[in-house]
Amino acid sequence: MLKVENLKVNFGGIEAVKDISFEVNEGEIVTLIGSNGAGKSTTLRAISGLVKPSDGKIIFEGEDITKIGSSEIVSKGITLCPEGRRIFPDMTVLENIKIGAYLRNDDLTNDIEKCHRLFPILKERENQLAGTLSGGEQQMLAVARSLMSRPKIMMLDEPSLGLAPLIVKDIFNILKEINEEGVTILLIEQNANMALRLADKAYVLETGTIAMQGTGKELLDNPKIKEAYLGKKN
């Protein structure tokens, strides 16, 4: 469904992504894990058109989307739930949800209801300014907002960042639910443990290249991964 071929991205004068290739099939949950500066965020930003790759190709449903703008990429069914949530703090919770559907002109009632079903707290806080929500609630809002564009594939950049473990668990359960409803998920995480448990397929990024790949389970059991990312000694 989404295929990244030999992607290279320069970012702030350094080559943040050097020649990475990976593939996401429809219905899968794929995760890219890796430490700070491995190039995970830059990869997602390149896919959503926020930064221009210097080389390589991004192919979505057979179509080359490497050069098209971020607005058009959203309309093709790719959405990015960005790092640090980036909700609009001076809009209400409901407005934030609605703005996720900016490119749609049809009726949003059902979609809003669906968001409220997944995240009941957002209904309760509907008229509150989004900036007043807690970190976990803001992350839920960011996920809900991304869903409103009716994505085929949803990319998430560090949804667990700065959140309490219980809330992270909630959010990951909901991601699973969203996936079961047919949305493909590409997730990047530093919380490798959670991400690998959830993922069908995983890639390990190290300084801009793919160091390892496999199913989530394979990597969870891999001694090297255990030592480097899961903090367990054999």
Added chain:
Amino acid sequence: MNINQFLQHALTGISVGGCYALIAIGYTLVYGILRLINFAHGDIFMIAGYFMIFSFAVMPFPIAILVTLVATTVLGILIEKFAYSPLRQAPRMSVMISAIGVSYLLQNLATYLFTALPKAYPAIPGLKQVIKIGDISTSLVTILTPVITILLVVLLLWLVNKTKIGMAMRAVSRDYEAASLMGIKLNKTISFTFAIGSLLAAIGSILYFTDRMTVFPFSGSLPGLKCFVAAVFGGIGSIPGALLGGFFIGICETIIKAVGLSTFSDAFTFIVLIVMLLIKPTGLFGEKNIDKV
């Protein structure tokens, strides 16, 4: 000063203030979305004056007004396209210098094309009609200006808060990247913002020059600066702030002139700027958190 004189001056002040408010909104909107003080805004206002003079000479006045509004709007969009949008990734200072450049360009272009001599502004039929309320006599335009201003502000607030494009404007002014991720087209939204700012400047220009009766290439620079002060006073980025700031500056200025301190009135405006920046840099209704981390 008796009560009638006071009311007379207050009315004039409110009217001037209305024009100032319309221009100040242009500063505030553009600042809100680009974090840029558009120093060319006062000159767009001046050029709108010339558009009116020339179109009025060759066509009936309703069409001339329409042509002025459209031409000024297009001018605003073009300035953004050619002078600001290529600098989207540049430091903010570069864009500001570009804005100062555009301002001088427009002033000198107007001097070159239309000479520096003041040109008579056409009298739009009916607008200068004298109206008497009790002992106060004034012209229709003086009463009409604040009414139009407030109507336009109400309309603008509705546009910004209730419509989809307004939502896009608010999103872009808060966070470029997050807005793009929603599918919002940055350039389109920014162009739209300039269009509205310039349109309001054109309306302000018609009301202002009808009262002043002449236009010359520098007639936009001082009002432009005063309206910038008005926008800062109200809190740059805030539409109600610009409205309030415009009225405040307009009324104070007129009253200072009325008590015989005409030469001091412009100085007063800039003292307001300095005092405001010293005690409350975000203005009356300014954003609470200017820089996000």
